[in-house]
Amino acid sequence: MVSKDDLVKVRDCVYEIPTDTRKDMRVPARVYLDDESIQNISDGTLEQVANVAALEGIQKRSIGLPDIHFGYGFPIGGVAAFGENGGVISPGGVGFDINCGVRLLKTNLTKDDIKPYMKDLVDELFKKVPSGLGSNGIKHLKEKEIDDVLKNGARWAVENGYGWEEDLEFMEENGCMDTADPDKVSTKAKRRAIPQLGSLGSGNHFLEIQTIGEIYDEDVAKQYGVQKDQVVVLIHTGSRGCGYQICADSLREMDKTAKRLKMDIPDRQLACAPIDSDEAQDYLKAMAAGANYAWTNRQMIQHWVRESFENVIGEDAESLGMNLLYDVAHNIIKKEKHKIGKNNKTVYVHRKGATRAFGPGREEIPEEYRSVGQPVIIPGTMGTASYLLSGTETAMNETFGSTAHGAGRILSRSGAKREFTPDEVSQKLASEGILLKANSKPVIAEEAPKAYKNIDDVIDVLDKTGLSNPVAQMKPLGVIKG
Numbered sequence: 178m179v180s181k182d183d184l185v186k187v188r189d190c191v192y193e194i195p196t197d198t199r200k201d202m203r204v205p206a207r208v209y210l211d212d213e214s215i216q217n218i219s220d221g222t223l224e225q226v227a228n229v230a231a232l233e234g235i236q237k238r239s240i241g242l243p244d245i246h247f248g249y250g251f252p253i254g255g256v257a258a259f260g261e262n263g264g265v266i267s268p269g270g271v272g273f274d275i276n277c278g279v280r281l282l283k284t285n286l287t288k289d290d291i292k293p294y295m296k297d298l299v300d301e302l303f304k305k306v307p308s309g310l311g312s313n314g315i316k317h318l319k320e321k322e323i324d325d326v327l328k329n330g331a332r333w334a335v336e337n338g339y340g341w342e343e344d345l346e347f348m349e350e351n352g353c354m355d356t357a358d359p360d361k362v363s364t365k366a367k368r369r370a371i372p373q374l375g376s377l378g379s380g381n382h383f384l385e386i387q388t389i390g391e392i393y394d395e396d397v398a399k400q401y402g403v404q405k406d407q408v409v410v411l412i413h414t415g416s417r418g419c420g421y422q423i424c425a426d427s428l429r430e431m432d433k434t435a436k437r438l439k440m441d442i443p444d445r446q447l448a449c450a451p452i453d454s455d456e457a458q459d460y461l462k463a464m465a466a467g468a469n470y471a472w473t474n475r476q477m478i479q480h481w482v483r484e485s486f487e488n489v490i491g492e493d494a495e496s497l498g499m500n501l502l503y504d505v506a507h508n509i510i511k512k513e514k515h516k517i518g519k520n521n522k523t524v525y526v527h528r529k530g531a532t533r534a535f536g537p538g539r540e541e542i543p544e545e546y547r548s549v550g551q552p553v554i555i556p557g558t559m560g561t562a563s564y565l566l567s568g569t570e571t572a573m574n575e576t577f578g579s580t581a582h583g584a585g586r587i588l589s590r591s592g593a594k595r596e597f598t599p600d601e602v603s604q605k606l607a608s609e610g611i612l613l614k615a616n617s618k619p620v621i622a623e624e625a626p627k628a629y630k631n632i633d634d635v636i637d638v639l640d641k642t643g644l645s646n647p648v649a650q651m652k653p654l655g656v657i658k659g
Contacts, residue, residue, distance in 0.1 A: 179227045180220045184208070190638045193238075194227050201231040201443060207575075208241035211638050214630070217587070218245070225252040228443040232257070234264025234452070236517050236524055240576050242531055243638040244585030244630065248272065250446035253530035253586075256579045258515065259452065261523050265440075266457035267449035268427045268464075270527030271508050275423060275464055276471035277382075277415030278506040279554045280348070281565065282479055284486070285498030286408040288388040291654070294489050295612055298386060299655040301485040303614040306384055306478050307376040308659040314375030316477065323367045324359040326374065330469030334476040339375075344476065346543055348504040349533060352472040354465035361463040362419075363426050369418030370470055375477035379620055379659030381583075382414040383559060384478070387651040390562065397549045397567050397648045401502060409651060410499075411563055412478050413556050415508070416471035423467045427460040452525060461510065468509055475504060502565075503543075503552040505532050507582040515577050526577045534568035534580035534645050542568075553645050557632040558584050559613070559624045559658060560606045563651040564636050571643030580645040581638075584629035593628035594619060602626075606656070615658035624658060 179199065184192040187207070192215065194206040206226040210218060222245060229251055230239035236258045245254030250269020259265055291298070307314055318326070326333050331352025334340055345351045359367075377384055389407045392398050403409070416423075431448035434440075434456045442449065450456040479501065483494035490497065508529055514521050535542055535551040542551045550568035557563045561584070572578050588596065599621035606613050615621050639645040 178220060179224045181215065181218070181223065184215065190641050194223065199227055199231070201441070202227060204230050204235050204238045206230045206239040206241070208245060209243050209638055209642050209644065210245070211634060213634070214243065219247060222247045222252050226255065228447060229255060229257050231443045232259070232265055232267065232447060232449060233440070234259045236260055236522070240579065242576070242579070242581045243635045244530065244581040244583050246585050246587070248529065250444065251527065251529045254581065255529045256527065256531045256576055258524035258526045258577045261452055261525065264452050264525060265449040266452055266460055266510065266525060267447050267527065268424050268431060268460060269446050269448065270529050271424065271464060271510055272529050273421045273424045274415040274508055275420030275467035276506045277508050278471060278475065278504060279411060279413045279556050280475050280479065280504035281502040281554050282410040282412070282482060283402055283498060283500050283502050284408045284410070287406045288408060288654070291386070291408050295386070295655055297489045298485060299612045299614050299657065301489050302384060302482065302657050305481040305485050306657065308378065308616050308657060313372040314477070316375050318371045318374055320371065323371050326473050327359040327362055327466035327469055328357055329353055331472040331476040334473045334480070339477045339480040344479070344501045347501045348472060349506050352476065352504070354468050356462055357465035357469050358462035359466055361459045362423060362466050366419050366422035366426065369422050373417040373419070374470070374474055375481070376417065376474070377414050377478065377657065377659050378417050379617065381624060382659055384482070384657040385411045385653050386655040387411055387563060387653050390650040390652045392649050393647040394567070397646065400546060400549045401552055401565065401648065403502070403565065403649050410482050411554070411556060411651065412475050412482070414474060414478065416467045417474065419470045420467040423463045427463060430456050431460070464510060468506065472504065503554060505554055507532060513577070515573070524577070526579070528579055530582050531579045532582045533578055534572040535578045536568045536570040536573045550646065553580055555581055555632070555636065556583055558626045558629040559656055560609065560611055560626045560653060561632050564632070564647060565649045565651065566639065566645035566647050569643055569646055572645065576644060581635050584632040584635055586629055588628040590623040593625050594622045597622045597625040597627070611653050612655040613658065614656070617659065620658055
């Protein structure tokens with residue numbers, strides 16, 4: 178069993194479990210944590226990072242980011258890359274909410290401008306954007322339409338009147354992975370997908386009206402088009418039941434494959450298959466379809482956010498400057514080129530609870546951001562700050578262009594409900610001037626700010642280690658929870 182005693186300090190906030198700690202580890206396992214987090218991290222979470230380091234074809238190192246915590250198979254906040262020759266694909270390295278992610282929508286409003294409208298805006302958003310466990314979307318797809326959504330992603334939404342053509346430029350993969358194959362998605366997954374498109378869901382997903390607080394890098398902020406006191410909207414959700422079912426279906430198949438091939442896997446939850454196998458390729462095609470569904474989902478929610486602002490404020494979204502800053506994925510596998518040793522190599526990067534953070538110059542970044550690096554959006558928890566950062570060359574060199582995705586849970590949902598009541602959480606937010614609207618009282622307790630790490634500490638580690646460059650802080654004004 179791996180423990181904290183096995184950690185070797187590399188530099189400030191960077192620790193490694195050396196390869197010789199366990200005989201099956203092929204590469205070191207590295208975690209990026211401050212002193213307090215090192216003391217609090219569980220041995221089980223460290224064991225998961227070490228387990229990933231034992232998978233076939235892993236490159237450089239297994240990685241745990243500052244928001245790391247225990248997950249299914251991979252830890253949440255885990256990253257690993259596998260070579261296209263001899264590597265594996267593991268659904269546990271993506272998780273059940275395929276392409277859970279966030280998008281940041283700008284406005285030309287200030288905090289003072291929006292103050293008279295806040296209550297009506299929160300009420301309108303709550304009415305227009307379905308939320309909560311099992312929530313269904315407003316748009317009722319016909320059965321034949323779901324394949325178009327899975328294949329074409331956010332472009333389907335734009336072509337059907339949910340958004341603007343220029344939105345597509347400011348999403349990872351332009352809102353669509355072209356490797357998606359709807360035929361690889363089960364009928365059950367499609368049936369779960371059809372009623373839920375355009376809904377927020379529950380758990381840690383949220384919709385927030387925020388204002389830009391502190392600016393840390395004026396030049397990059399200007400490039401991204403944000404300034405102090407500007408109002409922005411953050412949308413955090415994923416692929417709902419569609420992604421969950423794709424993952425569940427694939428895990429069953431991978432488990433059979435791993436047993437048939439007699440693969441030596443340290444944890445059954447890391448069920449995997451060789452990259453060139455039919456099972457791995459089928460999963461990648463289904464996962465891409467699930468990712469496309471998630472981009473479509475966020476695109477439709479964004480459309481209703483724009484409509485809500487129009488209805489309440491009485492101006493059109495164009496006049497209000499409601500342009501998409503960027504949309505990032507948290508749970509996904511990407512085929513990318515990265516420098517390993519002296520050569521650029523094609524690898525399959527598994528990011529589970531991790532944000533892509535490509536540094537300046539990468540062609541995958543929208544042209545107007547390319548000189549400063551990819552926007553990185555890291556949401557806080559209900560009632561706490563969120564952050565806008567930029568990708569760095571350090572992230573490219575050390576973490577396959579990856580950074581943290583949030584605060585990281587420290588209390589289970591049941592633990593949070595034992596410790597906090599919905600009323601006390603609501604009252605605390607109200608005392609800070611934050612409007613809250615939720616579909617479920619238990620969710621308010623489950624998602625209490627103190628159920629998570631301090632987001633400021635996570636950002637501090639990213640800054641100290643160079644994995645991301647802080648650009649601006651966003652403070653919540655109104656929160657919609659499932």
